[in-house]
Amino acid sequence: MTTDRKKFIVSHAPYWHNGSSISERSYNIMFAAIPAILMGLIQYGGPAMSVLSLSISTAMLWELLMNKIMKHPFSIGDGNSAVIGLLFGMMVPASLPWWVVITGTFVAVVIGKVIFGGIGANAFHPVLVSISVLTISWGNHFDFDSALVHYNFDFVTIYPLVALKYFGVSAISDYSVADLLMGKQIGGIGSTFGIGLIIGGIYLIIRRIIRWEISVSFLAGIILTAAIFNISNPEQYANPIFHLLTGYTLIGAFFLATEDSSSPVNTVAMIIYGLGGGILTVVIRNIGTYVDGVVFAILLMNLINPLLDKIRPKAIGKVA
């Protein structure tokens, strides 16, 4: 008891601010996303720039508009809405029409964040709320095979997870690990370049912007579950490496599951959260209806996040 008390002894003022701020975190996340985005811009050209520019700017403008309507101080200076717009742009195909981008950032910022009470109060990752709502509403625009039919590449031009789900494990032999790592697969503008996303993720972990426990346990959950499926029936289920390098896995592990407000704060809870996300991702991919499971897996883990935060020691400052 005495030892516990000592932990909470706070010294007198004046205090020295350590210099960290929300904006610093936001701009670091944006910086970490640059390699993956550059690959998207190289592959898809002008249309990718259109989507990214419009999604970042409209996400910020939606927040600005809501600040104005709600008579709150302008909050776009913290860069959080810019990050939301950026991640949305990274997850969608380059051919996404402008009105879907604007609707998407509206759902993310207004419904996914502002309605919940703004930054720090959102129960779900705003971008995942938006992607899930839009995928259900306008599936064709989020079907990468349909959306990218006009692009001619020198690699296999069928979404890897579609090939796996509908044409079986034999079809995935066309994808090499090197190709998948180098972004030679179709998908979202900034979610296919494996090496870029890993570098960005490591940068964020080193700068302590994200917690490694979540990313590592998420990836471990995917590897373990995919390995169990694969060992039980290698003719029906793909190997763990394929699951690791396709779909939204890497962007999910480093940029989505790690969002501050919708993820737990203590080590044990973070590991359960990450593992659960990874396990659900592969379960949805292997025996579910959807080709990718990352979006719904993380949303489901966001849902039980308040429960995980109750695991002792209870998270300080969280009201759930």
Next chain:
Amino acid sequence: MTPKKELQVAFRLALVLFVVGVLSYAAFPVQQPEEPVRIMFHNPGGKVLFDHNMHTDASGYGISCMDCHHHPEDDESALRACGDCHSPTDDITVTSQTCLECHDEDEVDGSDAPKRANVFHNKCRTCHDDYGKGPSSSDDACKQCHIM
């Protein structure tokens, strides 16, 4: 950076990116190439992704245009897309309108252009069986092309 400065940076970023986004959408629409690369056929049986490039390119199947596009017979540069004549439904009204671009009304008969699904099934199956490549007419033939 002070909060005021951060806000100024954010205002500028939002404004610049919005202008860039609007201009980019106007300047860089997704270009539809003259000859299709891939075509997604949406249909009740499950969508089919047809790789047009793979069928025509020498590194793929390398088949001739005239193997599929048979109209007009004498001019390869003026070949029509399948959907111009073969209607997705039994209703041939659309077909007739397309035909009338070149033909007089008394020249055409809707029955000349059968329903799209029938011609595709016939053409795809026959050709793949003949060449012994790609999807084959086996028990699970549907699933080799159609995905839900």
